Amino acid sequence: xxxxxxxxxxxxxxxxxxxxxxxxxxxxxxxxxxxxxxxxELLVNKLKSVIFPGYHGNSDISNNALPYxxxxxxxxxxxxxxxxxxxxxxxxxxxxxxxxxNCEASANKIANEFLEKLPKIKAIxxxxxxAAYNGDPAAKNYGExxxxxxxxxxxxxxxxxxxxxxxxxxxxxxxIAEMAxxxxxxxxHPGATIGKYFFIDHGTGVVIGxxxxxxxxxxxxxxxxxxxxxxxxxxxxxxxKGIARHPIVxxxxxxxxxxxxxxxxxxxxxxxxxxNMWVTxxxxxxxxxxx
Numbered sequence: 367x368x369x370x371x372x373x374x375x376x377x378x379x380x381x382x383x384x385x386x387x388x389x390x391x392x393x394x395x396x397x398x399x400x401x402x403x404x405x406x407e408l409l410v411n412k413l414k415s416v417i418f419p420g421y422h423g424n425s426d427i428s429n430n431a432l433p434y435x436x437x438x439x440x441x442x443x444x445x446x447x448x449x450x451x452x453x454x455x456x457x458x459x460x461x462x463x464x465x466x467x468n469c470e471a472s473a474n475k476i477a478n479e480f481l482e483k484l485p486k487i488k489a490i491x492x493x494x495x496x497a498a499y500n501g502d503p504a505a506k507n508y509g510e511x512x513x514x515x516x517x518x519x520x521x522x523x524x525x526x527x528x529x530x531x532x533x534x535x536x537x538x539x540x541x542i543a544e545m546a547x548x549x550x551x552x553x554x555h556p557g558a559t560i561g562k563y564f565f566i567d568h569g570t571g572v573v574i575g576x577x578x579x580x581x582x583x584x585x586x587x588x589x590x591x592x593x594x595x596x597x598x599x600x601x602x603x604x605x606x607k608g609i610a611r612h613p614i615v616x617x618x619x620x621x622x623x624x625x626x627x628x629x630x631x632x633x634x635x636x637x638x639x640x641x642n643m644w645v646t647x648x649x650x651x652x653x654x655x656x657x
Contacts, residue, residue, distance in 0.1 A: 398456040409446045421512045448477040458536035497565040516550035517566040527556035575612035587623040595629035
């Protein structure tokens, strides 16, 4: 066994506390905690249970009991959501009491606005369920796609995270997106705009960047990347944030496996991009790109 008396603990601690590592340390200036991954996982699971009741949460729920079940679940969601948005807003402003005074009020307002969007989120996810069922001959029914398909898992996370991001919530949308990324191997930035009836077949290795815009009735396969071609730098050599740098994919496009689409280009309506393609120029509507 290691003799702890021979270890210079002070030297180790001093090394870990070196000021050059300050940027790796979070030091709260108020009593507000950081966002909690565990609580956010609980929050997302509860949101799934109200969007897909019976498939998530209580599997014995009946139609008669559904309104009561949803009401109770939404009360729980409301409490968790307000708390975690508050933590996210405070984290973003540095937990500084001088600049953080409005975070709680802002969190309450944002939570209300998000909860009012739940029917809209459910409506667009219903189109994704239909797209998954129609897009895969192996799917026996809608329920199978909700239970089993990584596309539905990651899109549920994305639709939630995207709405929170649009409402100005920092950090938390990225955490929610990464939960699905770690489980499915599909990486969708919450900033990406994705239309109705979207389906990712198989899914592993798909990457969809922050400023991507995807239209309706789009289908992509495993390994597809909608990425940026370059990262413009400012005068200090740092990447310029927030510029449109990812592709626009118009309605009714199909992109087959392992194709890489880079830069702010447009894949025109109805186009088909074959597998293993490297595309850095716009593709005309209804074109078929195979080599």
